[in-house]
Amino acid sequence: MSEAARAVPAAANGPLLAVRDLARYFDVSRPLLNRLIEGDRRQILKAVDGVSFAIARGQTLSLVGESGCGKSTVARLIVGLYTPTRGTIDFEGVDLAGLSRTALAPIRRRFQMIFQDPYASLNPRWRVADIIAEPIRAHGLIAGADAVRLRVDELLRHVGLAPNDGDKYPHEFSGGQRQRISIARALSSNPDFLVCDEPTSALDVSVQAQILNLMKALQREFGLTYLFISHNLAVVYYVSDRVGVMYLGRLVELAEAKTLFARPQHPYTRMLLDAIPDLEMSGRARIPVAGEVPNPLAPPTGCAFHPRCPWANERCRSERPELKATPTGAAACHAVEERRLPDARVVAPPALPS
Amino acid sequence: MTSPRANRPLLEVDGLRVEFPTRRGTLVAVDGVSFHIDPGEVLGVVGESGAGKSLTGAAIIGLIEPPGRIAGGRVTLDGRRIDDLPYEEMRRIRGRQIGAVFQDPLTSLNPLYTIGRQLVETICTHLDVTPQQARARAITLLQEVGITAAERRIDHYPHQFSGGMRQRVVIALALCANPRLIIADEPTTALDVSIQAQIIALLKKLCREHGAAVMLVTHDMGVIAETADRVAVMYAGRIAEIGPVRDVIKRPKHPYTIGLMGSIPTIGRNVERLTQIDGAMPRLDAIPPGCAFNPRCPKAFDRCRGERPEAMAIEHGQVACWLYANGRMGER
Ligand SMILES: Nc1ncnc2c1ncn2[C@@H]1O[C@H](COP(=O)(O)OP(=O)(O)OP(=O)(O)O)[C@@H](O)[C@H]1O
Numbered sequence: 001m002s003e004a005a006r007a008v009p010a011a012a013n014g015p016l017l018a019v020r021d022l023a024r025y026f027d028v029s030r031p032l033l034n035r036l037i038e039g040d041r042r043q044i045l046k047a048v049d050g051v052s053f054a055i056a057r058g059q060t061l062s063l064v065g066e067s068g069c070g071k072s073t074v075a076r077l078i079v080g081l082y083t084p085t086r087g088t089i090d091f092e093g094v095d096l097a098g099l100s101r102t103a104l105a106p107i108r109r110r111f112q113m114i115f116q117d118p119y120a121s122l123n124p125r126w127r128v129a130d131i132i133a134e135p136i137r138a139h140g141l142i143a144g145a146d147a148v149r150l151r152v153d154e155l156l157r158h159v160g161l162a163p164n165d166g167d168k169y170p171h172e173f174s175g176g177q178r179q180r181i182s183i184a185r186a187l188s189s190n191p192d193f194l195v196c197d198e199p200t201s202a203l204d205v206s207v208q209a210q211i212l213n214l215m216k217a218l219q220r221e222f223g224l225t226y227l228f229i230s231h232n233l234a235v236v237y238y239v240s241d242r243v244g245v246m247y248l249g250r251l252v253e254l255a256e257a258k259t260l261f262a263r264p265q266h267p268y269t270r271m272l273l274d275a276i277p278d279l280e281m282s283g284r285a286r287i288p289v290a291g292e293v294p295n296p297l298a299p300p301t302g303c304a305f306h307p308r309c310p311w312a313n314e315r316c317r318s319e320r321p322e323l324k325a326t327p328t329g330a331a332a333c334h335a336v337e338e339r340r341l342p343d344a345r346v347v348a349p350p351a352l353p354s
Numbered sequence: 355m356t357s358p359r360a361n362r363p364l365l366e367v368d369g370l371r372v373e374f375p376t377r378r379g380t381l382v383a384v385d386g387v388s389f390h391i392d393p394g395e396v397l398g399v400v401g402e403s404g405a406g407k408s409l410t411g412a413a414i415i416g417l418i419e420p421p422g423r424i425a426g427g428r429v430t431l432d433g434r435r436i437d438d439l440p441y442e443e444m445r446r447i448r449g450r451q452i453g454a455v456f457q458d459p460l461t462s463l464n465p466l467y468t469i470g471r472q473l474v475e476t477i478c479t480h481l482d483v484t485p486q487q488a489r490a491r492a493i494t495l496l497q498e499v500g501i502t503a504a505e506r507r508i509d510h511y512p513h514q515f516s517g518g519m520r521q522r523v524v525i526a527l528a529l530c531a532n533p534r535l536i537i538a539d540e541p542t543t544a545l546d547v548s549i550q551a552q553i554i555a556l557l558k559k560l561c562r563e564h565g566a567a568v569m570l571v572t573h574d575m576g577v578i579a580e581t582a583d584r585v586a587v588m589y590a591g592r593i594a595e596i597g598p599v600r601d602v603i604k605r606p607k608h609p610y611t612i613g614l615m616g617s618i619p620t621i622g623r624n625v626e627r628l629t630q631i632d633g634a635m636p637r638l639d640a641i642p643p644g645c646a647f648n649p650r651c652p653k654a655f656d657r658c659r660g661e662r663p664e665a666m667a668i669e670h671g672q673v674a675c676w677l678y679a680n681g682r683m684g685e686r
């Protein structure tokens with residue numbers, strides 16, 4: 001935990017954010033007429049289906065998982081871009097769904113989001129200073145053009161840019177610099193909580209290092225709390241305190257970052273870790289990854305991972321495992337619960353039935 | 355099929371230069387790049403975006419879009435010079451002798467035709483076979499790239515496949531005519547790690563079993579570590595360092611490679627701060643004189659700002675850095 005986080009009074013030490021049984025379904029049916037003519041059924045895509053986690057102040061929780069597992073949907077639910085189909089989002093113990101629009105506004109200011117694509121998320125026709133000042137003006141945080149500009153200059157310096165960069169347009173900047181602008185914009189409303197959805201995925205590794213270093217420094221300086229989303233597990237290892245692994249709209253494992261990487265419990269986590277190319281060139285034999293993420297419109301019965309799981313049995317095919325506490329965290333797997341899995345990375349799993 | 359003479363590299367690139375004429379002068383995007391790839395060997399090419407990786411690949415397969423042009427150097431495939439061939443002749447070599455795989459599988463597949471039709475057409479263009487034989491070969495290829503139920507799936511359209519499977523189809527397409535050289539430009543960048551691992555395993559297998567030479571462009575060092583035999587690190591249109599993958603990753607020589615390796619987060623390595631190379635790669639119209647890396651280089655000295663370092667031989671590879679001039683080993 002960072003210095004600033006330790007400095008907050010004990011009373012505020014409950015989780016900053018807690019989501020419970022969060023779900024979001026999308027209706028992806030074809031138009032009604034087609035359904036009537038062709039007899040198609042209504043199709044519901046359960047992008048997020050019952051996710052619960054909490055993030056302590058000043059900490060970073062990361063969500064990982066393959067494309068389409070629902071990471072961005074969780075992010076968008078939390079910042080209010082989607083309304084939940086089910087479940088609650090508590091901020092400092094207050095259920096956001098219970099608040100009126102006017103009561104919500106000052107809380108929304110304290111959440112900001114940084115997106116993957118620094119090209120698409122900045123308005124190309126605005127000067128950088130206006131982009132950064134937009135949340136300040138929208139929330140009426142600072143009065144007077146000069147005072148706003150002073151604040152913008154300060155923010156530009158915080159993210160490693162120069163005050164005169166404020167007069168330029170986004171196209172005059174590289175990808176990494178644009179991501180710095182996005183971060184300055186997100187910081188302008190003095191948020192406590194940043195949702196970062198793949199903030200470095202579009203950047204080169206050397207630029208990624210600059211942005212990750214900056215994000216960590218800002219977290220220390222301002223006591224920020226992060227929900228960090230990435231499919232790059234090494235990046236997640238570097239930034240996170242805790243990690244949640246998602247599969248088809250559900251959390252399958254949640255643990256301290258170091259623990260999750262050293263002793264993964266859930267078979268899916270083990271598979272993901274095993275798929276990472278080995279920069280150390282230890283020559284470790286990799287277990288070939290089987291199959292791909294199933295169609296989210298027709299998820300498998302029981303445990304959604306069972307078609308790819310080397311340890312699946314009858315129970316797995318019929319009964320959906322819930323996220324349950326384990327000695328090292330939490331996992332949603334019958335085999336983990338039944339203790340019939342070997343220790344991770346010690347024993348190779350049995351060959352997959354073909 | 356011509357068989358290679360022993361000990362001759364399959365691909366030789368010598369002093370390659372790619373230019374773009376613009377109103378404000380000529381931009382040099384690839385500047386004196388030289389390397390070779392042996393049969394059965396995977397050469398990894400890494401570097402930041404804009405370093406010239408894709409253009410180097412495009413120049414080899416003769417697909418530089420005008421007004422861009424190859425302005426110097428030569429490309430030799432199996433002893434035959436190919437950079438100055440007429441368009442039609444180069445088109446035959448592409449596909450027949452060189453297969454290409456790009457980042458986005460959708461750009462290589464026609465959404466209106468079944469994948470079977472696309473495979474069969476390509477096979478019939480390059481090989482002397484009947485349509486039935488071509489279809490049988492297409493099914494074999496799909497099986498080889500790991501598509502199950504290939505007999506059925508061959509009649510599906512590209513949108514009916516997931517991203518990872520489409521990329522396998524593209525690889526199958528690139529392999530249709532048993533090419534000697536495969537140029538793969540970021541073939542796994544758009545894919546999830548689990549599928550990425552499958553594609554890498556596939557490329558390695560093909561290289562081993564078909565004796566193909568592979569040029570693998572990526573900015574993922576992990577992919578390089580697992581796949582490549584040798585690696586070339588590009589910076590601002592030039593090769594900064596080239597050598598056996600183990601040497602370059604474990605004992606990088608060029609200050610840029612050293613910075614690059616330090617900036618990659620690694621699972622199990624606990625650091626509070628990643629090594630950071632400050633600044634950014636220069637744009638083509640603002641490449642500094644001397645060593646292009648000198649404004650960002652922590653070891654730069656006078657000579658670096660005035661004279662451009664050429665590739666210098668070291669142990670098993672080459673490095674373009676004055677720290678290694680005259681047999682010096684990285685000390686000023
Ligand atoms: N607005 C929407 N309408 C219909 N389906 C949606 C919508 N948004 C997301 N989905 C679907 O919900 C699922 C989860 O999507 P989401 O964008 O959250 O995935 P993700 O984990 O962020 O993936 P990625 O790593 O590719 O960004 C996917 O199957 C996606 O197609």
Ligand SMILES: Nc1ncnc2c1ncn2[C@@H]1O[C@H](COP(=O)(O)OP(=O)(O)O)[C@@H](O)[C@H]1O
Binds near residue numbers: 401406
């Ligand atoms: N059609 C073009 N016109 C002008 N410059 C180009 C063109 N295509 C590429 N370039 C420039 O050439 C350089 C190398 O590009 P590229 O080979 O695509 O880089 P990489 O694949 O390493 O990211 C970049 O600076 C790029 O902007």
Ligand code: SF4
Binds near residue numbers: 309
């Ligand atoms: S519940 Fe069964 S199928 Fe699912 S991950 Fe655990 S062992 Fe595998």
Ligand code: SF4
Binds near residue numbers: 652675
């Ligand atoms: S030549 Fe000089 S500036 Fe260039 S990498 Fe070597 S030491 Fe650094």
Ligand SMILES: [Mg+2]
Binds near residue numbers: 071072073
């Ligand atoms: Mg997403």
Ligand SMILES: [Mg+2]
Binds near residue numbers: 407408409
């Ligand atoms: Mg490229």
